[in-house]
Amino acid sequence: MTIVVLLSAGRHPVSGAPVLPRMEAQAIRIAASLGEAVGLHAGPDAEAVREALGLGLTRIEHIALPEGLDPVPALSARLAALAPDLVLAGRRSQGGAESGVVPYALAEALDLLLIPDVVAVSGGADTLTLDQSLGRGALRRVSVRGPVLATVHPDAAAPHAYAFGKARRGAVELVGAAATGVDVPQAIVEERPYRRRPKLVKGAPTGGSAAERLKAATGEGGSAAKGRLLVEPDPEEAAREILAHLRQIGVLAGPTKSNS
Amino acid sequence: MTRPRRDPRAERASIQVAGEARPRFDRTARRTGSGRPRRDPRAERAGQRVAAEARPRYDLSQTVRFDAAVITEAQPKAAAAASPKILVLDDPAFLVAVVPDAPGGRLSSHDRQVLGAARALAGREGGVAILTLGACEGVGPAGADRWLPLDAVEGYDPATQAARVAAALTALAPRHILFPESLDGGDLARRVAVRMGEPLFTNAEVVAANGLVRPAKGRRVEQRIAPGLLSTVAPDAVAEYGGPPREARPLPVEAEAPTQGSKRIVSAARVPADPATVPLALAEFVASAGNGITDLDTFRQVVAALRATPGASRVLCDAGLMPRHTQVGASGTVLAATCYFALGISGAPQHLQGVAGCEHVVAVNTDLHAAMIERAGLAIVQDAQAVMPALLKLLVQEAQGTGDETA
Known part of the structure; x- marks a missing residue:
């Protein structure tokens, strides 16, 4: 495979130093559990991705590409030559535009099946089983046939520890530099230092006063404001009240449902 | 023409209140015959007061004639509240399309925010069109002028779904298309973008007609761009639509549905989160034990019976009675749960910081003046040690009772 x-x-994100994105380190861990994997990087410099050698890869292929060119044609050409069964990528880049479109463009170019937000992969050469995150710990277990491109979600298992010896033994190979790159169609973008926007206060009425927004922000306007207080009730009575309240919120299934 | 001569003594005698030993005069009574009517500033002010508001508000544009009865606005306001007028936009200059997630046929709050953003882009003459996959309720009050209900794709086939949405959007030809930047919405937006060959402006935090703003390069810069065709909107960045309900007129679906794609996805099954093993930060419902709990075996049984994720306060974790990864609070895990059930926890400030994001709190504690009792939506002042067996008994009874019924 x-x-x-x-x-x-x-x-x-803080220091601005070159670093391997965490989701790609997690992707390396997933790949290492399935078999031998090779890294693929297109860009002017492979120094930033050398860290991946210490995290479980033994070989990285580097396509030299000038700064500011679209990496998708070069990557798709190399992937077509490699014909992999599984391609893993992070769900977003880190430190760039962070739009997460490159895996989708690759899948479109190579006519690959794309499964997003994967936390675990298992299976063999024929059929792969991918666990896709649906948020809040829920998963969708997808079985696929044929080559697949998967993007990795941050909820995947934490990456392996960095090993200095492995990083020294690993190799970065330069493969066919793509001379004919295509310029990324740059829209006119104005850049400024980031400014934090005021947070949207949930539950505050639109056009409400500052006092109402403050109440909504501190939780006084929510459930706590109209909270019920039972002083020294009978324990059985308290238990009934608690279960009724939990069912009303919807976190506890009804008595008929829980048994089925 | 002569003015009638005033007789002050007679006027005074006419306003004298009868039946009192001390002479008293009612000067509010309208004088007849002579002079200007007397103003009553208090009644004028009361007449300007806007009805049905707790805080006093005055409509100063309403000028009250002092000799006429004051007009109160209570009646027209009540009529407006009874039948909210549905805004109808017959001929929109352009359309702004929204493709919501709508999990379970209901708009999420993120979807509503995207509709609010679309309304901001549409302005006064544009219309908001919503594209839903399958049935969806409440699209009109959320701010949609047009509604394009597409057929849902059976099973999990995101590529076919994206093809269907892209075909419908091409036929609709809106000026802008907005998606929520959620797990499903972000995936669909990127698939549609590569299919249509258009650039995508992701994770917009500010949406206005004069520009969209998104964070980039690890939130060190922000990028501003004129609104393009495709964008995704970040969660909790834009306010929901707050105006009167809109029409949500159904549009005919013209584009033919693309056929089901290849059979490369063999099967897809949803695996619900196991509350016992899900990380505390992701859990939906957390039941937590504090220093008021001594019988932790019963606590674990209660947690399992409630299908909750176990948590604990710092005191129990420090004592080694609960594992460290269950600690809730500033130095433990900050929760994002819907409901937090605190058993025997008084609520130190550091613990309450961890609970700040929870929507509902249920607390059982012996101390009436504990901070957790104050924070809770349902607060019970009782020994948690006594309430836990009662809870367990009740849950077992319910399970057995329904078991007998079904058997």
């Missing part, structure tokens, strides 16, 4: 992990040159 051929597995390719797509690697991007990330930037640390």
